[in-house]
Amino acid sequence: MKNIVIDAHNISKVYNPETIPVYAVNNIHLHLQEGEFTALVGPSGSGKTTLLNLIGGLDKPDHGNIYINGTDITKLSARKLIEFRLHNIGFVFQSFNLIPVLTAKENAEFILLLQGVKRAERDKRVLQLFTEIGLVEKMKVRPAQLSGGQQQRVAVARALASKPRFILADEPTANLDSVAALHLLDLMEALNQEEQVTFLFSTHDPRVINRARRVITLVDGSIASDSAVVSTSAPHEHP
């Protein structure tokens, strides 16, 4: 049996509880095992971002507990949470992931600097990461000189740098053209299969959904369906 890395119990998040309450996340149970490659889908406003933020410790649920590798992150102070995120969770945001004044290499290295990793080890790790993302020749380049897809790959490299328990990505391909989107997916898939990196990402893109090994569909803040294997299933019906 594989380790359970994410274990969310009964979590709820309500916006505007006093006026017109919005149940952005409504009593969700969710388990994620090490090595999973999971897509979070659902219509706009269904609560994908909210759920990812709760799991990533960027927001607190109104109810419920979230265990990451056994630690209940809903009990951590804001300060402890920052530290926890640094060591346990990799983030890839939709855009503007990188610090514009640093080179691609320095951006990926940043997490390691925050963790106080020694220089020799940093250099080794970063070179390895850039080999994996296929951007060794762009290491000395600033983000502004990279394409959107390349920037997202550097963001993945940064998220991976500290070998986190899992990587959360909220619509990582939303700002990419389809070629770049699939290229990023290839990278994520390869990392997942070759290094057992756990991914949880949200998306609207059917082609991206097709690549996921597990798809969780949210509707109105609740899980409408959850499939472990999609490889054989027919594509979702989309207008």
Place this chain on the structure above:
Amino acid sequence: MWIVKLAWKNLWRNPTRTLVTVAAIFFAVILSMVAEALKLGVFENLVKNVVSFHSGYIQVHKMGYQDEQILDNSFSQDNTTASLIANTRNVNAVTPRLEAFSLAASAELTKGCLVAGINPELENNITQLKTKLVAGKYLKGSDNAVLMAEGLANSLKLRVYDTVMLIGQGYHGATAAGKFVIKGIVKFGSPQLNNGILFMPLPAAQEYFSAEKQITAYILSVHTDKLLPTTAVAVKRVVGVDYEVLTWEELMPDIKQHIATDSNNMKIVQAVLYLLICFGIFSTLLMMMLERKFEIGMLVAIGMKKSKLILLFIIESVLTVLTGCLAGMVAGVPLIFYLHYYPIRMGGDTAKAYERFGFEAIFPTSTDSTIFISQALTVLMIGIALSLYPIVKILQLKPLTAMKK
């Protein structure tokens, strides 16, 4: 160390903004240094002027003389008192004077004037009387002659080597009368002095006023102006209760008032300046925080501790403010020295106001080295204090809110 590098790179993120901030601080330091140097310089210059034309820094009179300046309020000159005063700490020089009003007359004209019996050598040490000589020769202690102020001489239509008649009241109601040769003409900036004073050696004056051994005042100069009040107290202790000891500020309260007003005006200028600096620095900080809000949120999200972020911003501020301050000092020091040797010259009403007191309306800067440090430090402090704003912002920051577009 990487954090210093990142701070440095961040300064080049928007070079124009950094440059504008540095320039604002640079000019702020220069302006506030010049303002302070002027404030102190004008003060020093006025004091020097005031003291050197007649009053000295401190005067010792018989008790009551200041309110009723008559010969009957004179006291007998005694060498032990004089040397006691001279030996008081911070006292530089002492000279006796016998002063009273008389009528001066030429062949057809008469005019009231102050007759000052002086010790020519000692007097010159304190008020530089010799430098005011415009015609003739300076007095010797044994002369039976006078130095006449230029304006008075003109009113009486007298010139050097002419004779002036003096008539007045002497000590204890005696009649004073005498004829004196004008040995020299002296010129004063102050109209009051220039139109109404003449000097003669003390023994001659004592004889003229029938006031043997009597004087009306000891005039003192001091080493440093800063210790003036304590020096006055010390002198008072030495001379005892029969005497009054007055500083130039008490002797000429109107001039003191004028200086105080000027220095307050300068303080207002400085306050406005500091306020402008604050707004200047603050607005760039505001812009910067707005521009980097998303990024700061992202950094906290991926696990950068707020203490590290704060350190980053402090380093950025210190680098900016320090560069501006140092550059300002480097440029400000020569400027202040220049304005010391080539002082600002005022015209119009200001000039008239100063001329009324007998000063030239020039404003040399003080080159007191504490100015450079104190002003640069003040601006530095303002800069550092203002960088509390980003710190507070960072402390309050929630990553999700910051990353909302």
